[in-house]
Amino acid sequence: MNTSRTAPSHRVVVVGGGLAGLAAGALLADAGAAVTVLEQRPVLGGRALVVQQKGFTLNYGLHYIVGGHASPHYRILKQLGKLDAAPLTPVKPRLLHRMRGGGLFHVPSTPLDLLTTKLLTPRGKLGLARAAVVILSADPETLWRVPVGEWLDGFAREPSLRTFFLDLVGPLSFEADPEALSAAHFVLAVRPLLMPKGPIALYPAGGWIRMFEAFKAHIEEHGGSVQTKAGVERLEIARGRVEGVWSDGVLYPAESIVLAVPPNDLAGLLKETPVDGLGPERLNAIRPTMGVAVDLGVIGLHNEQIGTIELPELNGTLGVHNLFEPSLAPQDGHVFQFLRFMTPDQMADKAEVDRTEPMILDVLEGIWPGFTQKIAVRRILIRPMLTAASHRFDQPKPDLLPVDVRTVTGLYLAGDATASAGELSHSAGNSALTVAALIRARAGLPR
Numbered sequence: 001m002n003t004s005r006t007a008p009s010h011r012v013v014v015v016g017g018g019l020a021g022l023a024a025g026a027l028l029a030d031a032g033a034a035v036t037v038l039e040q041r042p043v044l045g046g047r048a049l050v051v052q053q054k055g056f057t058l059n060y061g062l063h064y065i066v067g068g069h070a071s072p073h074y075r076i077l078k079q080l081g082k083l084d085a086a087p088l089t090p091v092k093p094r095l096l097h098r099m100r101g102g103g104l105f106h107v108p109s110t111p112l113d114l115l116t117t118k119l120l121t122p123r124g125k126l127g128l129a130r131a132a133v134v135i136l137s138a139d140p141e142t143l144w145r146v147p148v149g150e151w152l153d154g155f156a157r158e159p160s161l162r163t164f165f166l167d168l169v170g171p172l173s174f175e176a177d178p179e180a181l182s183a184a185h186f187v188l189a190v191r192p193l194l195m196p197k198g199p200i201a202l203y204p205a206g207g208w209i210r211m212f213e214a215f216k217a218h219i220e221e222h223g224g225s226v227q228t229k230a231g232v233e234r235l236e237i238a239r240g241r242v243e244g245v246w247s248d249g250v251l252y253p254a255e256s257i258v259l260a261v262p263p264n265d266l267a268g269l270l271k272e273t274p275v276d277g278l279g280p281e282r283l284n285a286i287r288p289t290m291g292v293a294v295d296l297g298v299i300g301l302h303n304e305q306i307g308t309i310e311l312p313e314l315n316g317t318l319g320v321h322n323l324f325e326p327s328l329a330p331q332d333g334h335v336f337q338f339l340r341f342m343t344p345d346q347m348a349d350k351a352e353v354d355r356t357e358p359m360i361l362d363v364l365e366g367i368w369p370g371f372t373q374k375i376a377v378r379r380i381l382i383r384p385m386l387t388a389a390s391h392r393f394d395q396p397k398p399d400l401l402p403v404d405v406r407t408v409t410g411l412y413l414a415g416d417a418t419a420s421a422g423e424l425s426h427s428a429g430n431s432a433l434t435v436a437a438l439i440r441a442r443a444g445l446p447r
């Protein structure tokens, strides 16, 4: 018997089977922890849910991985050796478009594009080089509480140049009021586009479910488990240290707990076990980005050139997703998603919400006459949470949730409401990397 020589395994329970929870679970299983992931819904993925309908694969949430090889998604899959199981395809920049004043323009992606684009006046083009220097050399730490609209006034006043930059805000941050994005977030999101080091974005081949299945497989290959229909009701905390979580009357013991759920779910979980520093006031102060998604599957449309259209005048963005991942649509089919970013007032107004579908169908009919007759699948989803935390200047990164809950030993948070670096799902991925590194170091895990 050599059991005495085996280090006792460090038990980690991860609550939430979305991107953050599954990535954290896979990284920790890889490091040698005994991992259990508990997801309340019957399917994995959280806001990156994938649904099959009439031969179309609709990603109801997550689509693009902005930032290419620097993204946490790529780094995590690479670290786990799972890039073969869940390949990431580069997004072709020539397929990216923007609509302004009824005209369809390429989104400039090379220095030559920038010189020739009609989105900027000659004066705007002259100002662009100076503005790029300001953005590349700015210190984000001084800009968290500055609205980007105000910041641009200092060095990009020329109207076409100002509009050019503000048009990037919606697709990069999902913020309904572009002028109000924190200038620090703007700088961090736009810099990689000004100085790309590889593909500007990646697309998960086969849809997101493939990435989640790869994480699940990794956890199971390392002796852990991933359970669905396993909602966690409360935590067990004694003498300032975690002891486990309760799900369906069963206690899952743990030395470390990772809560990878958005703030509203966190508030429910902590109702019976309040944690200092995570009271309802703090959780309720976090504002999500919100909007309406229109998913369409169409048959019999000819299109090889238009992969995305940014629609800043509609406060939205449109993706033709099978152009990045052909398996999402049947032969002769296309998968569209229009995402409209909305304010809380707009979301509360049914007539405004109902305007979303005719609004985008008008645009699509203008580009492809007869489009509406070709629709085979149609879904409208009202999304009170696109990203769990907005990055407005009045809700900047320092005010978001900590990854390391210092008031309770063994308690960690992950997800896109944490103060981890990055826009959209990047903070979910980055928080998973941080949590895994902290637990690995503190528990002295073998790898």
Ligand SMILES: Cc1cc2nc3c(=O)[nH]c(=O)nc-3n(C[C@H](O)[C@H](O)[C@H](O)COP(=O)(O)OP(=O)(O)OC[C@H]3O[C@@H](n4cnc5c(N)ncnc54)[C@H](O)[C@@H]3O)c2cc1C
Residues within 6 Å of the ligand: 015, 016, 017, 018, 019, 020, 021, 038, 039, 040, 041, 044, 045, 046, 047, 048, 060, 061, 062, 063, 064, 065, 066, 230, 231, 232, 233, 260, 261, 262, 265, 269, 293, 339, 383, 385, 386, 387, 388, 414, 415, 416, 417, 423, 424, 425, 426, 428
């Ligand atoms: C329409 C749409 C489009 C998007 N497009 C993009 C994009 O192109 N690029 C991008 O980077 N991001 C995009 N996003 C954002 C991205 O989807 C999210 O940032 C990311 O999925 C968040 O992952 P998460 O793990 O933090 O949270 P979630 O995905 O919300 O996962 C949390 C999980 O916890 C579970 N849970 C909650 N409470 C409990 C409990 N008590 N017990 C057990 N389980 C529980 C939930 O069921 C859920 O599965 C988009 C989002 C939407 C809605």
